[in-house]
Amino acid sequence: xxxxxVPPLTTLPDGTIKQVNPFSGTEVWTVPGRAHRPVPHHxxxxxxxxxxxxxxxxxxxxxxKLKTTPEKARLVIDDNGEPRIIRGLxxxxxxxxxxxxxxxxNLYEILxxxxxTVNYGHRMDATAAxxxxxxxxxxxxxxxxxxxxRTKMERAGVPxxxxxxxxxxxxxxxxxxxxxxxxxxxxxDVILARDHYIPGATSSDQLCGSGDxxxxxxxxxxxxTVDAMDRLYRxxxxxxxxxxxxxxxxxxxxxxxxxxxxxxxIDEHGLQNETEIAQVRSNPNMYNEWAVDYAGHxxxxxxxxxxxxxxxxFGHRGPTLEVFSKSATTEPWLMKDEERDAVSDLxxxxxxxxxxxxxxxxxxxxxxxxxxxxxxxRIVIKWRTSTLAGFEGGTKIFINTISxxxxxxxxxxxxxxxxxxxxxxxxxxxxxxxxFQRNTLKYNPAVR
Numbered sequence: 001x002x003x004x005x006v007p008p009l010t011t012l013p014d015g016t017i018k019q020v021n022p023f024s025g026t027e028v029w030t031v032p033g034r035a036h037r038p039v040p041h042h043x044x045x046x047x048x049x050x051x052x053x054x055x056x057x058x059x060x061x062x063x064x065k066l067k068t069t070p071e072k073a074r075l076v077i078d079d080n081g082e083p084r085i086i087r088g089l090x091x092x093x094x095x096x097x098x099x100x101x102x103x104x105x106n107l108y109e110i111l112x113x114x115x116x117t118v119n120y121g122h123r124m125d126a127t128a129a130x131x132x133x134x135x136x137x138x139x140x141x142x143x144x145x146x147x148x149x150r151t152k153m154e155r156a157g158v159p160x161x162x163x164x165x166x167x168x169x170x171x172x173x174x175x176x177x178x179x180x181x182x183x184x185x186x187x188x189d190v191i192l193a194r195d196h197y198i199p200g201a202t203s204s205d206q207l208c209g210s211g212d213x214x215x216x217x218x219x220x221x222x223x224x225t226v227d228a229m230d231r232l233y234r235x236x237x238x239x240x241x242x243x244x245x246x247x248x249x250x251x252x253x254x255x256x257x258x259x260x261x262x263x264x265x266i267d268e269h270g271l272q273n274e275t276e277i278a279q280v281r282s283n284p285n286m287y288n289e290w291a292v293d294y295a296g297h298x299x300x301x302x303x304x305x306x307x308x309x310x311x312x313x314f315g316h317r318g319p320t321l322e323v324f325s326k327s328a329t330t331e332p333w334l335m336k337d338e339e340r341d342a343v344s345d346l347x348x349x350x351x352x353x354x355x356x357x358x359x360x361x362x363x364x365x366x367x368x369x370x371x372x373x374x375x376x377x378r379i380v381i382k383w384r385t386s387t388l389a390g391f392e393g394g395t396k397i398f399i400n401t402i403s404x405x406x407x408x409x410x411x412x413x414x415x416x417x418x419x420x421x422x423x424x425x426x427x428x429x430x431x432x433x434x435x436f437q438r439n440t441l442k443y444n445p446a447v448r
Contacts, residue, residue, distance in 0.1 A: 008314050019404070060256050070141075083223075106190050111188065191263070211355065225244060253384075323380075
């Protein structure tokens with residue numbers, strides 16, 4: 001067994017806990033009494049929810065389908081109760097089915113379609129090209145794309161006369177075809193949940209978060225996102241990594257407080273992946289030894305099932321829950337349904353424990369396609385309950401007011417209650433029901 005480069009957890013006699021993330025090197029302190037300081041809470045005043053505003057409160061609402069980009073895909077439940085993905089919808093098809101989740105292009109891409117075409121000579125694949133052609137074959141489709149492009153140009157500060165010229169009767173069709181490709185062949189997608197508020201909500205503070213979904217619906221949410229990840233990899237051979245994440249509430253970076261995930265195809269692995277790739281080459285078993293085994297040894301595991309495990313993380317800037325897939329398969333889109341669903345059930349449990357009012361980032365990590373070392377699929381849920389200040393900026397030492405042990409106890413208590421209420425998926429083992437075994441993760445062929 002290879003020890004972590006620096007001991008991840010060190011407890012001093014006064015109770016101060018010093019943490020170091022074994023993968024990123026992030027240094028975190030949990031200081032006694034720091035959590036007792038007053039922290040103000042700010043938020044907009046609540047207002048009444050009616051049938052008139054329930055589905056139209058944001059541009060992501062199900063009642064505002066034409067305020068988002070064209071749907072690349074939607075997940076629906078058939079009359080026989082089976083989920084089905086419908087791809088490449090046109091405007092005339094939008095009301096024919098009731099989507100549970102929708103996949104659309106981000107109107108403001110991190111890496112634009114132009115980035116890929118100019119830097120790599122990439123062109124959209126046949127599936128996207130066919131969708132674009134069918135969409136623009138309808139007058140309503142041309143009108144929709146023209147409206148979206150107008151909005152982008154206006155917000156980018158393009159002079160009004162230039163916009164009017166681009167969308168004159170003579171030029172609209174040309175403009176839509178030349179500039180609309182990003183909505184069909186781009187690499188930054190958004191997965192939109194159907195409901196903005198929980199079913200039956202009467203007040204605007206009753207938002208629908210991941211933990212408010214039933215565990216069955218959450219499985220579909222994860223599966224639909226995994227499908228989108230697979231599609232982005234297939235569509236562009238120049239993509240080296242697809243970053244998947246969820247920002248929940250404004251303090252966590254959500255510009256729209258509607259349940260959604262984002263996927264961004266990029267042409268690099270990212271610094272975190274590059275660091276871990278170098279580490280795993282030296283110690284292929286480090287995710288067992290430095291993460292799950294270490295968490296088990298320090299009694300930080302709070303839940304598991306047959307194919308995944310969850311524990312209170314250490315060395316993170318804020319309270320963090322980590323879910324690791326136990327599967328020998330490292331690509332989530334190649335996993336068996338039960339393996340993928342097992343991860344979903346634990347992620348769902350983490351969100352149930354946090355509660356809808358807790359801002360959080362959900363970050364997915366997996367092995368990049370062009371990397372030959374084993375790396376397990378894992379999802380990290382970070383609570384954004386504190387604001388970085390001058391101390392952190394000047395020292396790069398972060399203050400996390402909740403210790404991993406206290407976080408585990410808090411989450412476990414919430415999950416035991418949630419299980420009694422029937423809110424968790426079957427098959428979850430909680431607390432002392434979890435049996436700590438070393439080398440639980442089977443991504444590494446040497447320990448299978």
